[in-house]
Amino acid sequence: MVAVLAAAACSTDRPATERTAEPTPASGEAGASAPSPEPTPEQQPVEPSESSAAAEPAGPLSADDPDPATAVRAVRRLAGRIGPREATGAAYERAASWVSGELTRLGYDVVRQRVDVPAGESWGVPVPAGRSANVVATPPGFDATEPHLVVGAHLDTVPQAPGAEDNASGVGVLLAVAEAASVRRTRLPTVFVAFGAEEPRGPTDDDHHYGSRHYVDRLGPRERAAVRGMVSLDRVGVGDRVPVGSAGDDDPVQQALLAAARRAGAAVIAEDGQRSSDHWSFVRAGLPGARLGSTPYAGYHSAGDVPTVVSVAQLERVGRIVAAWLAPR
Numbered sequence: 001m002v003a004v005l006a007a008a009a010c011s012t013d014r015p016a017t018e019r020t021a022e023p024t025p026a027s028g029e030a031g032a033s034a035p036s037p038e039p040t041p042e043q044q045p046v047e048p049s050e051s052s053a054a055a056e057p058a059g060p061l062s063a064d065d066p067d068p069a070t071a072v073r074a075v076r077r078l079a080g081r082i083g084p085r086e087a088t089g090a091a092y093e094r095a096a097s098w099v100s101g102e103l104t105r106l107g108y109d110v111v112r113q114r115v116d117v118p119a120g121e122s123w124g125v126p127v128p129a130g131r132s133a134n135v136v137a138t139p140p141g142f143d144a145t146e147p148h149l150v151v152g153a154h155l156d157t158v159p160q161a162p163g164a165e166d167n168a169s170g171v172g173v174l175l176a177v178a179e180a181a182s183v184r185r186t187r188l189p190t191v192f193v194a195f196g197a198e199e200p201r202g203p204t205d206d207d208h209h210y211g212s213r214h215y216v217d218r219l220g221p222r223e224r225a226a227v228r229g230m231v232s233l234d235r236v237g238v239g240d241r242v243p244v245g246s247a248g249d250d251d252p253v254q255q256a257l258l259a260a261a262r263r264a265g266a267a268v269i270a271e272d273g274q275r276s277s278d279h280w281s282f283v284r285a286g287l288p289g290a291r292l293g294s295t296p297y298a299g300y301h302s303a304g305d306v307p308t309v310v311s312v313a314q315l316e317r318v319g320r321i322v323a324a325w326l327a328p329r
């Protein structure tokens with residue numbers, strides 16, 4: 001049922017030839033070829049949701065799977081067509097609607113978490129109190145009390161920047177990986193979150209990362225224990241090596257990402273003491289988290305942060321690392 005759903009929902013034109021699940025009584029060979037979205041009568045599920053959870057339709061995710069063109073399209077859409085996305089503004093709302101639609105189209109269950117934020121000053125520009133949102137996408141049948149992984153990227157920008165690198169790049173790679181994972185098996189169920197209101201509204205450590213702190217605050221004790229790793233994709237389209245950041249030193253998620261990068265053949269640079277993104281909301285609450293991205297660039301937090309600053313090759317490197325981190329071993 002998942003294969004059928006995913007095949008029907010996913011509009012990518014990439015070949016599905018590797019969607020060859022091991023034959024099981026539930027999916028059989030029809031699940032592998034699946035030319036038609038209709039289940040055969042003997043596969044007709046009595047209870048669709050139970051069938052979805054039981055089916056094992058897809059081959060394993062690999063580093064080759066994320067399509068960088070998906071990330072590029074997102075950068076052009078968010079930073080080109082929509083533009084600056086201050087966390088409480090109408091453009092942010094348009095961006096959240098677009099990302100929500102993309103993830104829904106891929107077959108995820110998508111909800112929005114309301115995030116209230118205070119007035120303040122964001123990179124020198126006064127910003128009002130208001131409402132932002134996290135866009136949270138979970139795979140069908142997801143149980144937040146079972147072990148899972150979280151891939152996040154902030155969707156908002158400072159008021160003056162169209163935010164191609166900061167952070168349409170991260171959202172773009174998130175969508176590319178979510179697209180690949182929608183038709184592949186990951187080692188654990190994976191939640192994809194576009195966070196609201198990451199950018200600062202004041203000078204202290206409590207004046208930024210509102211969306212991710214809200215996400216963590218809303219987790220109950222069993223859900224917290226179930227988060228086995230979180231990675232924040234933040235400024236992932238500039239440079240030719242991928243910064244792999246840890247809030248402390250020797251972080252297990254950072255180590256796992258470095259190992260994933262080796263498997264994926266992607267050049268990296270380890271970065272300790274990295275607390276300037278949404279992974280820090282997880283780590284400061286005692287949950288495992290790390291960051292990909294942070295290479296300095298000229299257009300940072302300015303009107304010059306336009307799609308041409310983003311490199312397709314770097315987006316592809318980061319997609320490969322995340323996919324290798326999510327892949328079954």
Ligand SMILES: [Zn+2]
Binds near residue numbers: 154166167198234235
């Ligand atoms: Zn950022």
